Amino acid sequence: MINLRKRRIYLDHSATTPVDPDVVEAMAPYWNAVFGNSESSHAFGREAASALGRARQTVATTLDCHLSEIVFTGSGTEADNLALRGATWAARQAGHGNHIVSTPIEHHAVGHTLDQLRDLFGFEVDRVPVDGHGLVDPDDVAAALRPDTILVSVIMANNEIGTVQPMAQIGQICREHGVLFHTDAVQAPGRLSLRPDDMHIDLLALSAHKFYGPKGVGLLYVRRDTPLVPAISGGGHERGRRPGTVNVAGAVGLATALRLAEERRLGKDTGLHALRDRLIEGILERVPDSRLTGHPIHRLSHHASFVFLGIEGESIVQALDLEGIAASSGAACAEGEPEPSFVLKALGLEPAWGIGSLRLTLGRANDEAGVDRVLDILPEIIQRLREER
Amino acid sequence: MTGPTAPRKVAVALSGGVDSAVAAARLVEKGLEVAGMTLRLRAKPDEPPVPGPEAIARAGSVSSHLDIPFHVLDAQEAFQRDVIDYFVAEYAAGRTPNPCVRCNRFIRFGLLMERALALGADALATGHYARIRRIDEGYQLLRGCDANKDQSYFLHALTQEQLARARFPLGRLTKVEVRRLARRYALPVELHAESQDVCFLLDGDYRTFLAQHAPETLRPGPIRDASGRLLGEHHGLAAYTIGQRKGLNISAAEPLYVLALRPEENAVIVGTANELGRDQCSVEDMHYVSGEARQQPFRAEAQIRYRARPAPVRVNPMSGQRVEVHFDQPQRDITPGQFLVLYQGDVVLGGGTICEAQNSVL
Numbered sequence: 001m002i003n004l005r006k007r008r009i010y011l012d013h014s015a016t017t018p019v020d021p022d023v024v025e026a027m028a029p030y031w032n033a034v035f036g037n038s039e040s041s042h043a044f045g046r047e048a049a050s051a052l053g054r055a056r057q058t059v060a061t062t063l064d065c066h067l068s069e070i071v072f073t074g075s076g077t078e079a080d081n082l083a084l085r086g087a088t089w090a091a092r093q094a095g096h097g098n099h100i101v102s103t104p105i106e107h108h109a110v111g112h113t114l115d116q117l118r119d120l121f122g123f124e125v126d127r128v129p130v131d132g133h134g135l136v137d138p139d140d141v142a143a144a145l146r147p148d149t150i151l152v153s154v155i156m157a158n159n160e161i162g163t164v165q166p167m168a169q170i171g172q173i174c175r176e177h178g179v180l181f182h183t184d185a186v187q188a189p190g191r192l193s194l195r196p197d198d199m200h201i202d203l204l205a206l207s208a209h210k211f212y213g214p215k216g217v218g219l220l221y222v223r224r225d226t227p228l229v230p231a232i233s234g235g236g237h238e239r240g241r242r243p244g245t246v247n248v249a250g251a252v253g254l255a256t257a258l259r260l261a262e263e264r265r266l267g268k269d270t271g272l273h274a275l276r277d278r279l280i281e282g283i284l285e286r287v288p289d290s291r292l293t294g295h296p297i298h299r300l301s302h303h304a305s306f307v308f309l310g311i312e313g314e315s316i317v318q319a320l321d322l323e324g325i326a327a328s329s330g331a332a333c334a335e336g337e338p339e340p341s342f343v344l345k346a347l348g349l350e351p352a353w354g355i356g357s358l359r360l361t362l363g364r365a366n367d368e369a370g371v372d373r374v375l376d377i378l379p380e381i382i383q384r385l386r387e388e389r
Numbered sequence: 390m391t392g393p394t395a396p397r398k399v400a401v402a403l404s405g406g407v408d409s410a411v412a413a414a415r416l417v418e419k420g421l422e423v424a425g426m427t428l429r430l431r432a433k434p435d436e437p438p439v440p441g442p443e444a445i446a447r448a449g450s451v452s453s454h455l456d457i458p459f460h461v462l463d464a465q466e467a468f469q470r471d472v473i474d475y476f477v478a479e480y481a482a483g484r485t486p487n488p489c490v491r492c493n494r495f496i497r498f499g500l501l502m503e504r505a506l507a508l509g510a511d512a513l514a515t516g517h518y519a520r521i522r523r524i525d526e527g528y529q530l531l532r533g534c535d536a537n538k539d540q541s542y543f544l545h546a547l548t549q550e551q552l553a554r555a556r557f558p559l560g561r562l563t564k565v566e567v568r569r570l571a572r573r574y575a576l577p578v579e580l581h582a583e584s585q586d587v588c589f590l591l592d593g594d595y596r597t598f599l600a601q602h603a604p605e606t607l608r609p610g611p612i613r614d615a616s617g618r619l620l621g622e623h624h625g626l627a628a629y630t631i632g633q634r635k636g637l638n639i640s641a642a643e644p645l646y647v648l649a650l651r652p653e654e655n656a657v658i659v660g661t662a663n664e665l666g667r668d669q670c671s672v673e674d675m676h677y678v679s680g681e682a683r684q685q686p687f688r689a690e691a692q693i694r695y696r697a698r699p700a701p702v703r704v705n706p707m708s709g710q711r712v713e714v715h716f717d718q719p720q721r722d723i724t725p726g727q728f729l730v731l732y733q734g735d736v737v738l739g740g741g742t743i744c745e746a747q748n749s750v751l
Contacts (some may be wrong), residue, residue: 315504315507315508318458318460318462318508319507319508319509321424321458321460322398322422322424322458322508322509322510323509381509384506384507384509385507385508387507388503388504388506388507
């Protein structure tokens with residue numbers, strides 16, 4: 001069927017990204033030319049194992065860590081699950097403490113896992129508050145630590161509001177108290193430095209599709225000698241930490257994408273700051289009763305998030321979609337009355353503001369023309385939706 | 390198309406069925422910017438959702454096939470208020486409601502149309518078999534060309550403002566042609582599935598629904614004849630409708646039919662076939678599609694149910710929004726609560742709610 005489609009603009013890069021053509025190329029041999037099981041002891045297996053080793057080396061170089069500290073997983077969510085379950089179960093086994101400290105603005109991969117560890121496994125979970133910009137105060141973390149605290153988990157950069165946490169300071173506190181420090185760093189690659197040593201991070205989760213890699217592959221950095229019980233049981237893959245035949249093509253894709261992301265971040269590429277600021281300033285200027293959510297300075301370089309008084313974010317997303325612009329909203333209208341997302345609630349936003357959330361996340365293909373089109377259209381959309389109410 | 394100023398962007402209400410899918414495809418083919426929308430009407434924990442997940446998935450597949458945006462909009466609150474509550478209250482009052490008329494007026498061409506316009510559409514299209522004609526004075530609503538599928542009855546309560554923004558791309562087609570087009574467009578829908586009568590009734594059984602949501606409408610009471618003689622017991626007024634013969638469980642020399650429901654005494658009144666016909670009824674909340682209420686008596690054809698044969702009538706406007714309708718021939722099943730829709734040929738004049746049937750000469 002032929003449909004006249006105007007130029008579409010993708011502004012949802014925090015949801016996922018297209019796979020970089022260089023990554024596709026790097027992965028190409030590992031579908032059928034080199035297809036062995038990396039655990040097999042014959043030539044086919046060795047080829048696969050060697051590709052996997054090179055991918056692991058690439059990641060280790062990028063993160064400035066040791067090869068043995070890299071565990072490939074099936075997703076970012078799985079990496080978070082492995083970190084949290086693995087570390088707490090190991091502590092349980094060793095008869096160590098029972099207490100976990102986290103924040104109220106974690107991604108569900110962490111938040112729901114912690115809820116389950118509390119409800120089904122009897123761990124105690126404390127969540128330190130965040131301020132109106134979504135920032136965690138390291139002193140609050142220090143104050144929350146107890147002798148039986150085994151783990152601190154803080155999201156490096158929040159997906160919904162873009163706020164980047166003071167990781168090194170929190171890591172320092174954890175290190176001083178001998179408590180493991182985990183972070184969901186899924187939003188970070190290409191935007192923030194990832195080296196775990198610099199931030200005293202023990203466990204760090206990534207997901208390839210967030211940085212122009214393929215879907216279905218994630219990674220957990222596990223500091224050497226960190227006790228970890230495998231979250232799922234099976235064979236001895238990934239040093240027994242993540243059973244299941246390794247996705248070699250995916251691992252190669254992740255490694256290549258991570259290297260490219262880091263090269264771009266450190267290279268001449270000025271990044272997306274300027275476009276982001278054009279978007280933020282333009283929207284705040286042109287749309288009455290609008291606010292930026294998250295931190296104005298300590299925020300992801302591609303990330304612009306807003307709330308608009310008195311309207312539903314989901315409606316804005318739908319109206320933008322009708323114009324060919326892809327965005328997202330944090331607020332979910334589960335049943336009937338829409339509610340602010342748990343993240344916006346944690347910031348203390350009142351519901352009249354909190355339901356009207358909009359997230360625009362930039363990527364490599366975006367340009368000024370695209371941003372200006374949003375700046376042209378959005379005020380009109382917001383006005384129309386407000387008049388409808 | 391005989392619509393008003395050509396729209397640029399059209400929202401299409403997609404049900405997951407063949408009609409709305411073809412409606413969307415026709416608009417896409419015309420080169421319009423089209424967006425699919427489906428309303429979530431009910432999603433309560435211990436109840437099957439309306440529409441069901443398969444229907445929503447099919448509406449989504451149709452949208453992907455046509456490469457158009459697709460959104461599911463929540464209408465649960467309005468649907469409960471304007472359709473379900475009405476449905477239950479009418480049965481409780483001993484009347485026989487028609488929820489689809491209410492839904493079209495308040496939900497499809499109310500909430501959904503407003504949402505679609507707010508989201509940036511210029512018009513709302515549906516897969517109804519009905520037509521809209523632009524005339525000097527405004528818009529006319531006409532029967533669909535397929536006499537078997539004509540759905541103008543359900544749309545008679547639309548206003549001029551709603552008609553100005555509505556599109557019925559199937560109005561000139563027959564069901565057979567629609568199926569043929571669906572095949573030609575390779576639409577991912579079931580060609581021979583017919584849509585249910587009332588979407589929120591499981592297996593089409595309103596009694597189960599009422600038993601669950603309004604048990605008070607199923608209170609047993611007396612069955613009497615017109616003279617007040619007790620003949621038996623009924624299972625609740627809502628289980629009966631005017632003209633009904635089956636399910637009375639009374640042995641009598643002649644077959645008995647439901648003549649009337651009397652909510653004030655919770656009684657079902659029955660009688661023989663020759664007591665059944667009525668040639669007059671009053672209609673309240675009369676709505677004229679043109680927007681202008683008639684002052685003088687006029688002749689028209691009246692349909693007293695969706696599938697009823699149009700009957701010639703004389704209409705006497707009374708005070709307020711009431712009219713008296715006189716049938717040339719007595720009708721057996723004039724049912725309070727149902728909508729009486731007036732036509733002149735293919736043109737829908739309007740309609741209202743039947744509140745009482747009488748006989749002019751007893």
